[in-house]
Amino acid sequence: MLESRAAVCHKGRLFVGTDPLLGIADPFQLFVLTQFRTKNRQVLFLELLRGWQDRAMKAFFVQIKCDLGKAYExxxxxxxxxxxxxxxxxxxxxxxxxxxxxxxxEDVGHFVNERVQILPGIKDTFTIVTFRAF
Structure with a gap:
C-alpha cells in the first residue's frame, strides 16, 4: 500500500505538497491523492513524486480590471x-x-499574455511578481 502523501494533479502535471498532515498541496489546493490500487500506478506515482519534489515554482499576482458588469464572468x-x-x-x-x-x-509575461489576458471581459491587468513568502 502506498503511503499517503499530499499531492495535486493540475493539467496533467503533479505538484507535491509540503505538509501532508495539514493537507496542504502547494501550489494548487485542488484535491489530495492518497493511494493507487495497482502496483504499476504506485510505481508511476513514486517516479512522478521524485521528479516534481525538486521542481521550483514562482508565485505572482495579477490584478485584473474587467469590462463593466463582467467581473463575475x-x-x-x-x-x-x-x-x-x-x-x-x-x-x-x-x-x-x-x-x-x-x-x-517559465516567463511570467508570456504566461499572463497568452493565458490570462486572452479571457473575454478583461480590460487591463497589473502583474506583481513576488520574491519570498514569510
Missing amino acids: VASALADAEIASEIYSTAGNYDLLAKFYVDDE
Missing part, C-alpha cells in the same frame, strides 16, 4: 481555465486579484 472563466490558485474580488481600481504559480523557468 471573468472570475468564473479564470476558475474554469484552472490556471489560478486563488481568485478574489477586490475594491479599488481593479476588480479581481488572482494568484498564479509557474515553473521557475
Whole structure:
C-alpha cells in the first residue's frame, strides 16, 4: 500500500505538497491523492513524486480590471481555465486579484499574455511578481 502523501494533479502535471498532515498541496489546493490500487500506478506515482519534489515554482499576482458588469464572468472563466490558485474580488481600481504559480523557468509575461489576458471581459491587468513568502 502506498503511503499517503499530499499531492495535486493540475493539467496533467503533479505538484507535491509540503505538509501532508495539514493537507496542504502547494501550489494548487485542488484535491489530495492518497493511494493507487495497482502496483504499476504506485510505481508511476513514486517516479512522478521524485521528479516534481525538486521542481521550483514562482508565485505572482495579477490584478485584473474587467469590462463593466463582467467581473463575475471573468472570475468564473479564470476558475474554469484552472490556471489560478486563488481568485478574489477586490475594491479599488481593479476588480479581481488572482494568484498564479509557474515553473521557475517559465516567463511570467508570456504566461499572463497568452493565458490570462486572452479571457473575454478583461480590460487591463497589473502583474506583481513576488520574491519570498514569510
